[in-house]
Amino acid sequence: MVIHDEDARHHSCLALGPGFNQWSGAAPAGIPLPSISYLVYNHMTNSEGNHAEEYSRREFAISTDRRRLDLNFVHGFLKKCYWAKGIPRDVVARSIENSLCFGVYSGSKQIGFGRVISDFSTYAYIGDVFIVDPYRGRGLGKWLMECIMQHPLLQGLRRWSLITRDAHGLYAQSGFTPLKFPKNHMEFHRPDVYA
Numbered sequence: 001m002v003i004h005d006e007d008a009r010h011h012s013c014l015a016l017g018p019g020f021n022q023w024s025g026a027a028p029a030g031i032p033l034p035s036i037s038y039l040v041y042n043h044m045t046n047s048e049g050n051h052a053e054e055y056s057r058r059e060f061a062i063s064t065d066r067r068r069l070d071l072n073f074v075h076g077f078l079k080k081c082y083w084a085k086g087i088p089r090d091v092v093a094r095s096i097e098n099s100l101c102f103g104v105y106s107g108s109k110q111i112g113f114g115r116v117i118s119d120f121s122t123y124a125y126i127g128d129v130f131i132v133d134p135y136r137g138r139g140l141g142k143w144l145m146e147c148i149m150q151h152p153l154l155q156g157l158r159r160w161s162l163i164t165r166d167a168h169g170l171y172a173q174s175g176f177t178p179l180k181f182p183k184n185h186m187e188f189h190r191p192d193v194y195a
């Protein structure tokens with residue numbers, strides 16, 4: 001696990017886990033450091049040998065440790081939201097298994113989520129981003145986007161994309177723009193797939 005504590009203004013080490021090109025120690029030249037300059041990186045590997053990032057801010061935390069995710073919470077939100085209405089629980093579980101997931105926590109309680117589908121080389125798609133109602137409007141959505149886009153495995157990509165009905169202003173703050181050439185993009189969309 002790599003812990004980024006914004007209260008400790010110090011940078012010590014950064015390491016990637018098994019399955020990726022490993023490096024550790026000081027961040028090498030050429031790999032951009034996260035925009036947030038207040039990071040502590042403590043290298044830890046969990047019991048499954050997996051790498052996880054953890055970012056903290058006051059009582060809140062963002063973690064890529066899948067074992068911390070509350071599947072009932074994530075499914076409970078997604079099955080009612082406009083983009084995935086009716087999604088079955090096992091489909092959410094499978095999507096989590098096959099994505100780089102970011103859980104947002106207040107203490108031990110999960111309050112938000114986002115996930116990235118990527119080849120970790122050229123392209124990343126951000127999906128299923130949400131913060132639950134009582135915690136909205138406090139900067140957590142923006143912080144989640146920062147954490148996603150600074151993730152060490154997601155640097156140097158040629159393209160990021162996402163789809164949103166009304167949160168363009170959130171993503172614009174992380175550099176997203178409307179499609180420059182919409183006619184170059186195609187999709188095969190099945191909005192009624194869970195009906």
Ligand SMILES: CC(C)(COP(=O)(O)OP(=O)(O)OC[C@H]1O[C@@H](n2cnc3c(N)ncnc32)[C@H](O)[C@@H]1OP(=O)(O)O)[C@@H](O)C(=O)NCCC(=O)NCCS
Nearest residue numbers: 129130131136137138139140141142164166167168169170
């Ligand atoms: C969108 C969402 C994740 C934002 O999280 P949040 O913690 O409330 O956002 P923040 O407090 O970090 O601020 C969001 C910023 O984006 C802006 N924004 C633009 N469109 C927005 C929208 N539809 N919803 C929320 N914020 C929006 C806000 O004005 C704010 O900017 P500002 O601080 O400059 O005023 C949250 O409102 C949410 O879960 N909404 C329901 C699910 C959803 O629509 N998810 C996005 C799917 S693409």
